[in-house]
Amino acid sequence: MAWSYGYYTDLNYSYGYYSEMNSAMLRLACLGQAAEPQLREKPIYLELGFGQGVSINMHAAGSAGSYWGTDFNPTQTVEARRLAAASGADLHLFDDSFEELSSRNDLPDFDIIALHGIWSWISEANRKIIVDIIRRKLRPGGIAYISYNCLPGWAPVIPIRELLSLYQDYGDGRMSGPVGMIEGALKFSADIAKAGSIYFQENPVAGQHLEHLMKQGRNYLAHEFLNADWHLGHFSDMVRSLEDAKLSFVGSASLLSGVDALRLSETGRKLVAQIGHPIMRETVRDYLLNRRFRSDIFIKGPRKLSDSEHRDAWHAQVFVLLKPIADIPKKIPCGRGEVELPTEKYDPVIEALSDDGYRPKRVDELLRHPKLQRLEPKDVVEVLTVLTGAGFMGPAQQPSQKVIEQCRALNRHILERALVGMDLHHMASPVTGGGIAMPHMTQLFIRAWNEGRVSPDLLADYVWDFLDRIGERLLNEGSRIESKDENLKQIGIAASKFLKFELPLLEALQIVEPSLSGEIAMRGAMDGGAGAPRMVGEAMRLS
Known part of the structure; x- marks a missing residue:
């Protein structure tokens, strides 16, 4: 048997980061x-x-x-x-x-x-x-x-995987290379759907899934669907x-x-609450959520843990925000679609965590915060759990000097790679012990900041010079922006947002070293829009 044991190796896997493994x-x-x-x-x-x-x-x-x-x-x-x-x-x-x-x-x-x-x-x-x-x-x-x-959840779409796999073995794309083969397999499956397939007619979720696959990165599809084994x-x-x-x-x-309060209907919550065995309870959740x-x-x-041990462990837990307060939405996607977060509970916790330059805080410190006095401890714990699960905050640690130096060294390497590729979308934080999502433009801003460029105009010039050198431009609502002045304007908006909202948090996460000229940066920052356009390579890049 080949060394790959049937595992797909013609295309490398994507550069994903999975915070749950921290x-x-x-x-x-x-x-x-x-x-x-x-x-x-x-x-x-x-x-x-x-x-x-x-x-x-x-x-x-x-x-x-x-x-x-x-x-x-x-x-x-x-x-x-x-x-x-x-x-x-x-x-x-x-x-x-x-x-x-x-x-x-x-x-x-x-x-x-x-x-x-x-x-x-x-x-x-x-x-x-x-x-x-x-x-x-x-x-x-x-x-x-x-x-x-x-x-x-996978049951209705198992036949689609079979079509893709069979095309790999017997289809016309075997000589067209890995990407061509995947494109051919997707088109072949779509042709079957368009040919009056009763399977697709009676399983509309299968057609929706196929449309979704068309938009996925080909590297991901290869590893997800084209291995010899799919368990x-x-x-x-x-x-x-x-x-x-x-x-x-x-x-x-x-x-x-x-x-369950966010993910299940009231009837579903009542049903789950009646089930004592954990295996059966989890299985029912899987069916309710498909x-x-x-x-x-x-x-x-x-x-x-005993009740007192559980309480003390929560009180000693440290948290830090992972997104600027201005970027945290009021709704999050959940099992029942988008769920609105009650502002009377969530806003005070978010504001308390943003105090003192986003400094990490223990739960017992949060419970004493003036803005949280009206909340019960269990409510604070629930809010922290939801915000962490949604990726807006996370557990924090007091890093050693060795850990700080390791993260700095890795981040320097990532910033160097930002000049030649856009494959790494995270940087390491010694405060969280893991990766923090970092778009390519933000990485370029960090490079410019580290070189002493502390105003929106200087940051924008740096990014524009990079884009112009590689022949790229920004995209705005899918259209390429050709004008230099318009590119600089849009980059400047993003740069102002970076300086005003993102930089203080990056310093708290120790991804950017605390600045000696933060006052200059804040004076130079203008109010930035929340919807800055993306770079062409970033927008077109296969996710």
């Missing part, structure tokens, strides 16, 4: 379930199938501890090692298969073993090897994080698969998944 986020998700993992102060972390290595590198740079990982695609391992060399973090990255990794004699016992998505795309034999690795190498009290495609199962199947590894289900790593994807946390021997 050890700080995993601890918080366990805290939300009143479960305590037994993790060492400097945990040892293993990621199976790290892709381009963005997540594992962000987490290794931003955390104390040792990080290990494997991805049997050597091209992706080379890319991950480039990032590791930049940060100098404690990383051990291999291109071993799971079978090869399991037979190594130099593996330590791990506090956390994590795998994102890979479970759905590998053979049954490899899934058994992963369970064996977890059984033998995860310490008692350790965390296993597994995200995977699941039923019932779908129910949540209960996953639980049974992990029984031999002595794992107990704790909860979802996606914090919003557990907030869930296609799960991110689950299991612990080898979880310890339940």
Whole structure:
């Protein structure tokens, strides 16, 4: 058999970052379930199938501890090692298969073993090897994080995957290269839908899904649909698969998944509340939400926190905003569509966290804040959980000097790459121990700021010079802006917004070093629009 074991390798995987895999986020998700993992102060972390290595590198740079990982695609391992060399973090990255990794004699016992998505795309034999690795190498009290495609959500669209896979094997695109083959497979499936297919007529969600696939990045589609193995199962199947590894289900790593008030109808909430068994309760949630994807946390021997321990742990938890206060919306997407966040609860918490230059704050400090006196502690905890689950804030730490230096080194590398590519969309924060979303234009602003350009005009000139040098322009509502003056005007609006709203937060997150001339920047910043246009390469780039 080929070294890829049926896994698709003609196109590399996308440069995704997954914040749920951050050890700080995993601890918080366990805290939300009143479960305590037994993790060492400097945990040892293993990621199976790290892709381009963005997540594992962000987490290794931003955390104390040792990080290990494997991805049997050597091209992706080379890319991950480039990032590791930049940060100098404690990383051990291999291109071993799971079978090869399991037979190594130099593996330590791990506090956390994590795998994102890979479970759905590998053979049954490899899934058994992963369970064996977890059984033998995860310490008692350790965390296993597994995200995977699941039923019932995928059930109506399984035949589309079969069409794509068959076209790969027997279609006309075998000589047209990987991207051409994917384009041909999508067109072939669409032609079937247009030819009066009763399947598509009786399953309208399948047609909607096919239209959605047309807009997806081709690298993502290749790895999602064109592997030889494509495993779908129910949540209960996953639980049974992990029984031999002595794992107990704790909860979802996606914090919003557990907030039934936002995701379920009143009737659904009443139904779920009546179900005592956790496996059945989660399964019913999956059916109510028609869930296609799960991110689950299991612990080898979880310890339940007492009420007082649970309360004290929440009070000691530290949070920080991850978005400027002006960018936090009043509505968030949830299971029932967009849900409006009650301003009387959410606004005071957001405002309190933005005080003192976005300084991270403990929950017990927030509870004493004058703006939060009318809120019950349970309401504050719920707001913090929802805002973290929505990506607007996150758990924070007091980083060591070593962690700070590792993040600075990795971020310097990312900013250098911003001059030649747009593939890395995150930068490392020593405060969160992970990655923070960072659009390409913002990366260029940070470069210019680091070079001493502290006014909107100077920042705009820097970005324009970059765009003009590579022959790119901004897009506004899908149309290319050709005029230099109009490009500079729009970049200037974005630059003013960066200086006024984004820079203070980036300093609090220690992605940008605290400025010696912040007063100059604030005086120079004009009010910026919230909807600045994107660069052409950023807009056209396959997501």
